[in-house]
Amino acid sequence: MPAPTPARRFLAETLAPLVDLVYPPRCPVCGEGIAQQVGLCAACWEQLEIPSEPSCALCQRPFSGANMEAGAICLPCMKEPPRHDGIAAATLYNDVSRRLVLAFKHGRRIALTPMLARLMAARLPPPADRLIVPVPLHRWRLWYRGFNQAALLGRSLAGMGHGALVVDALVRTRRTPVLRGLGAKARRRALAGAIRVSRSGAKAVKGRSVILVDDVLTSGATSQACVAALKRAGATSVIICCFARVLDGERNPGMATAPPWPQSETPETAKVPGAT
Structure with a gap:
């Protein structure tokens, strides 16, 4: 930009x-x-809840205890080591971040993009020669919404010098069901083969470090499918960057308390200033 x-x-x-x-x-x-x-x-x-230290060495999930050893790993990462190379979340998901996301994505307040992106950029490593790849929307969802919120955030991050935006590196080949409420296996089945690297994207990401951008990181199933596709295409590392992160319930006793899981993320059931 x-x-x-x-x-x-x-x-x-x-x-x-x-x-x-x-x-x-x-x-x-x-x-x-x-x-x-x-x-x-x-x-x-x-x-706004900003992730803090100490945190998991693999996924940056914050711990509540102040005397955790450096390099400590959270229970979810011990159970299933992630394929990504870190998570840079601007905020933890709570009522304020939820309303911002609703206003931005469903209320079409795209003027919020620079503010959200600046908060995300503050959690990223220093600007470097990386690629910025947004989580893709299916074409029908893109047609209905009119924009890909992840691509807008990625464009702002690129304008701040955090990498070159490759907006079509990933494609969603089919519509997927709502993942909320599904178990881990059901999520993987729903996303199997749904996200792949495009032909032009394969040439771009091979041998490169990538920042994968999305607005909200919930179960992580979609982002993990994106990471897997990027790694298969030859990406050397993939950092997931999001505005808000939902902490799941599978945490050890030293883990920070998670915000309540959202009951609904549709504009019809949340009163958001400016939402339509």
């Missing part, structure tokens, strides 16, 4: 008071008035 030109910056700054007059800036989570068009009110900022 190219940096704004001086003329565009001047135009944006000139028109900002008019835009604020017509559309008073409000917090996308609670609807309170704020100073700028993009941002959160102070109360909602305070409620």
Whole structure:
């Protein structure tokens, strides 16, 4: 994403008071008035949960105990070592991050993209020569929604220098059912063969480090299918980068308490400022 030109910056700054007059800036989570068009009110900022140390050496899942040894591995990773090379999550999934995702994805508040991406970028390693690959949507889902939220976030990360965006490296060959409520085996069956690397993507990812981008990491089944496809195509490493991460219930006693599992993520059942 190219940096704004001086003329565009001047135009944006000139028109900002008019835009604020017509559309008073409000917090996308609670609807309170704020100073700028993009941002959160102070109360909602305070409620965002940022992953902290100590954390799992393999998946960066935070531990609640402060005296965990360096290199400690969480129970899920001990049971099934991940194929990815780390998870960079901007926030842990709670009510505030859920409402932001709903406003962004279902409310079509795509102006939230830069703010969400900046929070994600803060969790990534320093910018380097990597590829940025978004989790793909099936073409019918893309047609219905009108955009791929992971691709928008990836474009912003690329604009910050975190890598080159390859938007079509992964393709979803068929529609998959909702995975929430399915067991691990059922999730794998539902995703079997549903995600693959495109012909052009195979040439791009071979021998390269990849950042796999999505808005929310829930069970991890979809991201693991993406990682497996990228590794088969020759990617040397794959870091999963997301805005919000849901912690599952399979944790050891030293693991941080997980936010409640979302009962519904549809716009019809959640009142989100600006959602339609």
